[in-house]
Amino acid sequence: MHTLPEPHQEEVKDASIELQVPFHRAAVGEAEVQAVSEVIRSGWLTMGPKTFEFEEQFAKYVGARDAIAVSTGTAALHLALEAAGVCAGDEVLLPTTTFTATAEAVTYLGARPVLVDVDPVTMNLAPEDAARRITPRTKAIIPVHLGGQACDMDEVQTLARAHHLRVIEDAAHALPSEYRGKRIGQISEFTCFSFYATKTLTTGEGGMVTTESPTAAARIRLMRLHGIERDAWKRYRGDGSWRYEVHEAGFKYNLTDLQAAIGLVQLAKCDAMWQARQRIAQRYSDALSSLEELLLPEIRSDRSTSWHLYVLRLRPNRLRVDRDVFIRALRARGVSCSVHFIPLHLQPYYQRAYGYKAGDFPNAEQQYCSCLSLPIFPGMTEQEIEHVIRAVKETTVESRIVRQNAAVFPIA
Numbered sequence: 001m002h003t004l005p006e007p008h009q010e011e012v013k014d015a016s017i018e019l020q021v022p023f024h025r026a027a028v029g030e031a032e033v034q035a036v037s038e039v040i041r042s043g044w045l046t047m048g049p050k051t052f053e054f055e056e057q058f059a060k061y062v063g064a065r066d067a068i069a070v071s072t073g074t075a076a077l078h079l080a081l082e083a084a085g086v087c088a089g090d091e092v093l094l095p096t097t098t099f100t101a102t103a104e105a106v107t108y109l110g111a112r113p114v115l116v117d118v119d120p121v122t123m124n125l126a127p128e129d130a131a132r133r134i135t136p137r138t139k140a141i142i143p144v145h146l147g148g149q150a151c152d153m154d155e156v157q158t159l160a161r162a163h164h165l166r167v168i169e170d171a172a173h174a175l176p177s178e179y180r181g182k183r184i185g186q187i188s189e190f191t192c193f194s195f196y197a198t199k200t201l202t203t204g205e206g207g208m209v210t211t212e213s214p215t216a217a218a219r220i221r222l223m224r225l226h227g228i229e230r231d232a233w234k235r236y237r238g239d240g241s242w243r244y245e246v247h248e249a250g251f252k253y254n255l256t257d258l259q260a261a262i263g264l265v266q267l268a269k270c271d272a273m274w275q276a277r278q279r280i281a282q283r284y285s286d287a288l289s290s291l292e293e294l295l296l297p298e299i300r301s302d303r304s305t306s307w308h309l310y311v312l313r314l315r316p317n318r319l320r321v322d323r324d325v326f327i328r329a330l331r332a333r334g335v336s337c338s339v340h341f342i343p344l345h346l347q348p349y350y351q352r353a354y355g356y357k358a359g360d361f362p363n364a365e366q367q368y369c370s371c372l373s374l375p376i377f378p379g380m381t382e383q384e385i386e387h388v389i390r391a392v393k394e395t396t397v398e399s400r401i402v403r404q405n406a407a408v409f410p411i412a
């Protein structure tokens with residue numbers, strides 16, 4: 001497997017730092033253990049009643065017409081694109097600032113990912129840049145709600161209507177998020193969620209497609225399990241039949257009842273987990289707003305974010321160090337951060353396959369060079385939150401360019 005070198009793997013943690021704040025710790029506990037145990041005791045481990053219950057509850061939670069549970073967020077994107085009729089030779093618009101899965105799913109169908117620059121404030125796909133890249137081959141657009149803040153969905157929908165594009169939202173980060181009073185999951189024809197280990201709702205691995213189209217829902221249900229007719233999963237159960245028909249060459253993308261059992265417990269506490277992340281975000285923003293070397297996340301007033309990520313941006317002309325050094329300094333203080341994301345056009349595969357190069361997407365590159373994601377997860381203790389704030393403040397103060405006659409603020 002090709003992986004980019006982690007720039008600071010060589011960093012040795014300072015043993016004198018007692019508190020180490022991880023980037024993420026999953027909010028799972030005894031209730032999840034109990035739920036999984038019950039499934040094990042039931043004797044039916046793979047897709048079955050728990051999965052269908054999870055789908056039903058999930059659809060209700062986001063206000064979608066239908067929800068189909070699948071094995072990963074990547075599988076969700078693949079199945080949605082397939083159901084939308086994307087095929088070889090088509091072009092699909094998506095932001096360069098995203099995880100590779102968004103574009104990779106497009107390539108599964110032989111279609112071409114067409115990268116789009118991002119808005120400098122939200123770091124989400126810029127609809128006006130997307131408009132410039134539409135050709136007669138453009139079939140679909142994938143807005144990605146980066147970190148949880150919804151994209152400009154009205155503009156995306158207007159563009160899609162004008163050019164007959166299918167809209168597939170990548171909502172891997174956006175549970176629960178809202179745009180103009182509507183929860184993400186009920187706006188477009190397709191919305192794809194991820195339940196990967198670090199996401200706001202986790203089943204370890206997992207995903208969900210929500211759709212407003214009954215035809216698309218039926219197609220996705222068929223294709224997620226080998227293209228076999230709907231009740232194929234029952235064929236080893238007493239209430240099933242051994243006879244089955246294969247209608248398409250589908251995929252093995254189903255979720256299991258073991259995972260769905262975790263998902264149901266997580267869904268029941270989704271609001272509480274969201275409130276916990278909101279509170280942490282507020283603490284960070286209150287504590288760091290006086291540091292003019294930092295740009296804090298700006299959430300537009302007509303939308304809300306899941307706070308999957310708290311993305312901080314450094315103002316390069318105010319600091320003596322770059323983002324990588326800043327992250328290293330935080331790590332030395334016991335705080336693990338991440339970066340979301342290395343723009344796809346800077347990755348070797350997308351350069352080799354599609355000819356992208358550094359300089360192609362100036363906004364995305366500028367944001368990439370200055371951004372870092374702080375730990376934000378529901379189980380963070382007061383001590384951990386305080387520790388992150390102090391570490392960011394100390395690192396900022398020690399790295400700031402002190403201008404003559406400028407007041408130097410003490411660390412609160």
Ligand SMILES: Cc1ncc(COP(=O)(O)O)c(C=O)c1O
Pocket residue numbers: 072073074075098099101102144170172173193194195196205206207
């Ligand atoms: C923006 C985005 N899209 C898609 C995915 C893919 O989700 P999964 O890992 O569940 O396949 C991820 C996962 O990290 C993601 O961050």
